[in-house]
Amino acid sequence: MTEFPMPLAPGSFSLDAALDDRTRESCRSAPRTGDEAHPIFAFVAALRGAGTSIETLCSLCGCSIEDGPVLASSEIEYLTPMQVDRTYTIAAEITDRIERPSRRFGQAVHVHVAFRIENAGRDYARVRLHMIMPQRTTDGR
C-alpha cells in the first residue's frame, strides 16, 4: 500500500507577459500594472507546473480521471507576488489520502496535495488543494 505523504516529480512553469495578458482578458480582469502577474497564476503554476498530471495523480490514489474528480477547496499563501517573465519551479507532494463514504459518489477518496512555487531560491507561493475523487467499488459501480 502506498504511503503518504508521497513526493511527486518536480516541474516548472514559464509565465510570460503575453500569457498573463491573455489570462486577464479571459477572466475579465483589470490590465496588469507593473510586472506582477494575476494572482490566479499561483493556482495555474501549481497544477500546470507540477511534474505529475491530474490523470496520474488520480491513478496514484487508486482512482481514475474518467470518474470525474472534483475540486473541493484550495488555499494559496503568497510569499512574494509572482512576476511575469519568470520560470518557476514547482515541488509537490500528496500529503494525505483518505477514503470516505460520499452522498454524491457512494465512495470517494479525499486527496490533499501541497505545492511550493519558487524561483532562484526564493519562495513565491504555497498552494494546497483538496480534491475529491469518486472511487469505484469492486463491482464497478
Place this chain on the structure above:
Amino acid sequence: MDDDDTWTLDGVPASEMIFWAELLDDPNPIHSDPEAARRLGFGNRTVNPGPVNLAYVMNLVAQAFDERPLSRITARFLGNVVSGDRVEAVLTERSASGGTARLTRDGGEAVLEADFTLSEEPGS
C-alpha cells in the same frame, strides 16, 4: 453597498472555458463539449473550470482593495458555473486586512466562498 464591493460578468463565455482547460491541462470534456456536459448531468452548457471562478473573486478583491496584493486566500468550491451564466462576486465581510467573498450564479446560487487576507500596506 459600495459598487467596489461587487464584481459581475454577464454571460460567462464558453470560448474562454476552452482556453482555461488548455491552460490548466484539464482534459475533462465538460469544459469544452456541450454533449459531454449534458451526459454528465450539467445540461447542455459547458462548465467553467473551478479556478476561473476563483479568478473572478480575485478580480473583486483587487477592485475593492485598490490592487493591494493578497497574502492568503482560502476557497471552497461549492457548485458549478456554466456558459451563459451571469456571475456576481460580492464582499460579504470587509476589514482593513481582508475579508470574505462569495461568488453566485443565476438565481443567487453560491458557487464559491473565500476568505482572504491582504499584504500589509506599504509604510504600515
